[in-house]
Amino acid sequence: MAVEGPASEVLRDLDTSQPQAYSLIWEALARRFGSLNGAREAMRRFDSRRQEENETITDFEQALRTLHREAWPAATPEQRDAALKRRFEDGLISTEIIQFLRLHARDLDFHATVIKARQFADATGQSRTNKRVYFIDTRPKSPVQPEWEPLLQGFKEMMAEAFQPL
Secondary structure (H helix, E strand, C coil), X not given: CCCCCXXXXXXXXXXCCCCCHHHHHHHHHHHHHCCCCHHHHHHHHHHHCCCCXXXXXXXXXXXXXXXXXXXXXXXXXXXXXXXXXHHHHHHCCCHHHHHHHHHHCXXXXXXXXXXXXXXXXXXXXXXXXXXXXXXXXXXXXXXXXXXXXHHHHHHHHHHHHHCCCC
16 A cells, blocks of 8 residues: 555554455545545535536536536436436536527437537537636836937947046
8 A cells, every 4th residue: 555644544454455455445545534425515516516617518517427426326327317417508608508408409318418519619619718828028128118228328328438537
C-alpha cells in the first residue's frame, strides 16, 4: 500500500490478506475521509447542476451522469434516463436549444436528446466554447509619450552640453 499520514493510520489494523481486502480498504477510507451524507450531497448537487458558461454539452452530460451515479447507484435504467433527461433539458444555458428540445425531443430518451442538442448546437455554431484569452503587455512602459521622445532627447543633449566642465 502506498498511503501515508492519516490514511495509513486508518489502514494499520486491517487484514489485507483476506480476499475482500480491496473492499475493506475502500470502506475504511470512506468512513474516515468520505462525506457522511455522500449520496444526499450528490442528490443536491445533481438537482442544482446547470451547464457552466464555458462547458460543452458533452462535458455537461458527463457531469450529470457522474452525479446521478453517485446519488442513485441503484436506480433502474428507466429512472436514470428520466432524471438525466429532465436535468439536462432544464440545466442547459442556451434557451434556443431548450426550446428546440421541447419541440423535437419530447419523446426521445436521454441519449437521443443529447445527440439532438449537439446537432442543434453544431448547426447554429453554439458548440464552440467561449474561451477567454488575456494578453499581457510585458513591454516596459515609457513615462513619456512617443511623440515627445525626440524633443526630450534634444533637451537632454542641450543640458549635457551646457553643464560640461570647462
